[in-house]
Amino acid sequence: MPMVNIAGKEVEVDEEGYLVDLSQWNEDIAKYMAVEEKVDLTDSHWEVVNFLREYYAEYQIAPAVRVLTKAIGKKLGPEKGNNKYLYELFPYGPAKQACKIAGLPKPTGCI
């Protein structure tokens, strides 16, 4: 699998650019992935990214977008738990893009 150099560290990514070893993740990697995805990281983006990392720690999967939306609504309120809000932050798919930035694998059920 391809190796990329991020902030002086060699990290392995899969053919779609997702981080292979979750434990290597750090903020530099998140920023690198965000540039790859053409996403300008703001506090609102970080909120979703951090939420995903917590979700993964608890359930060991990256959630499908429908599940992510619902779970965000529960935790952060309905004004954030909706498609419009999340797609504005991550136009090419909140689950797909935010998971990549969070260092998670591509969501299960993302077809």
Added chain:
Amino acid sequence: MSDMDMDDGSGVVKKFMFLNRKAPHGTVYALEGLEVVLITAAFDQDVSLVFTDDGVYQLMKGMDTKGIEVKDFSKTYRALEGYDIEKLYVDSTSLKARGLTEEDLIVDVTVLSDDEMKNLMAEQDVVISF
């Protein structure tokens, strides 16, 4: 276009049962079965999950897979609720034969007798076994 093509079947809800019969590790059945269930959830079907035979081990609390160097996906069963998959069944014979009770399981399940399980299976449109 024939009538068959006109009716694409969308909107039809079928009863799907996923039957998990194997121990969680050593083969890929349990993990693959779980992934199929998570994907199926996107299609808004009526899904039941059954854990029977060694499949009941999939739901054991306190799994530690470090020694065998595979991913511990047992926590993922707790995510099923968020995917609106809430019908989880275990058969009491399989539990008892392994010295287990509901208390040993990582999620809430409905424990069924052999007869109840037989009836539940008979109600299904599709049964897929892993």
